[in-house]
Amino acid sequence: MKPPEGFHNSNPNLVCRLKKAIYGLKQAPRAWFGKLASTLVSFGFVSAKCDHSLFIHSTANSITYMLVYVDDILITGNNADFVQHVISTLNKIFPLKDLGELHYFLGIEAKSLNDGKLLLSQSKYASDLLHKLKMQDAKPVKTPLAPGCKFQSTGTEVAEDPSLYRSVVGALQYLTITRPDLAFTVNKLCQYMHRPLQSHWKIVKRVLQYINGTRDHGLLFEKSHNLHLIGYCDSDWASDQDDMRSTSGYCLFLGSNMISWMAKKQQVVSRSSTEAEYRSLAALVAETQWLKSLLT
Template sequence: MKPPEGFQNNNPNLVCRLKKTIYGLKEAPRAWFGKLAFTLASFGFVSAKCDNSLFIHFTANSITYMLVYVDDILITGNNVDFVQHIISKLNKLFPLKDLGKLHYFFEIEVKSLNDGKLLLSQSKYASNLLHKLKMQDAKPVKTPLATGCKFQSKGTEATEDPSLYRSVVGALQYLTITRPDLAFTVHKLCQYMHRPLQSHWKIVKRVLRYINGTRDHGLLFEKSNNLHIICYCDSDWAFDQDGMRSASGYCLFLGSNVISWMAKKQQVVSRSSTEAEYRSLAALVAET
């Protein structure tokens, strides 16, 4: 940290003692969030149990949600007047810049469709990734993983640039925020970050070809009177060729909208396909 411009210091051996946290200190983010959380609490907001960055305000006739990421804030609710009232109160305490309706937030595109549906996608993020790797003209494939493909830590030479592999797989991992169809393959690719092989890089390129044909895919949310929880799970017994552990996967729907999914290697070796299925089911039940 440096003293502000124009500050006169006649003794170079002395340092300035701050009376409050300022931008740039490691304590600043925590101090800012604490200040904002205290302010929202005074407005009647409560922090959600699932995420302390999500604040909820309940009244007899309205509900308002506010999502905070550092100094970026999303706010929505079923009472427009109350939402504007909260924005005005915040603006008196903290200078705000109102960006209007939500269209883009942390590489996620938000589209409101004519029939009341909401589409969350990362098509721009996917396109930038393909252009970066010069695969924007690659021939698309129908699936991210070929039938019968096996992942192994031995068998082929190591990749020429392991750091590139890690960078691309990390980017693919971020893409799974709105792409459950990539979750299983990307999860498997993440297991070989320490020593990626040519065979693993070949699978990465296939995933990129699949993305090239499905750039606009994402999560579609629609209105529904049905709020039943519907779950699906599956397992692949002894899929891991190195440790013979099985893979679990599930997806959870609220009505017709998918709200949670997972693809993960099981923690222990299942001695039968039935055991693998039950472990996958147990993981799903724990999520619900």
């Protein structure tokens, strides 16, 4: 490790011995990840080409996955003895704390149910957001968006607190990790960050009302003998009244489990509904190819 700027050393040939990356340095995350990655590679793990934070150890009889986010690590596999061996070996190199079975990770709650089912949700994150905005007692509604609701950037009644709007919509974006039912509405709200109107803020409050009645909603994963990737896509046509661009949407299932979804405004104007549909299909195919490379 090179000495940090401002550190004067009479011998320019000396370097610092890196024991633990210092968070204050710009290169600290890179230095830490490089050290951890080289250690895992020495154990026989291989970094996935489509996601460098995913490490895979595969033999004829077992497979182990390790997902890294800074210094938080998830590890799973079909050989419990090898998983424990990896944990104990890592503990000798990096002091770590084994938290046991997965329950909470980066704001996402994991709950094991009967018959091997797994529920991923963000109920605590949603509750904290509602309490922060004093919306915990808001009357629940059945849909995040009212029927026939239109989004427009034209108007003179600007939101009272644009910074609050951006903060709340940003928080809602993180909530869409386990809530595909919010993806379309949140995507629309994100398009008005630069100049939110009072009408947009009213939609945000409706979304919060919807969340108040669906805090425990999430993604349910269950065992499936069918591991085929199945995708569905759709698109409207020129729905944006400001620039006449269309909105694409897709969802992908691995067996019976939804693992990927998207709602996004297209980058260019489509001259026909067919063209808009093909753009949506192209986005689905690109995501399918990425997931295919991740699974193989």
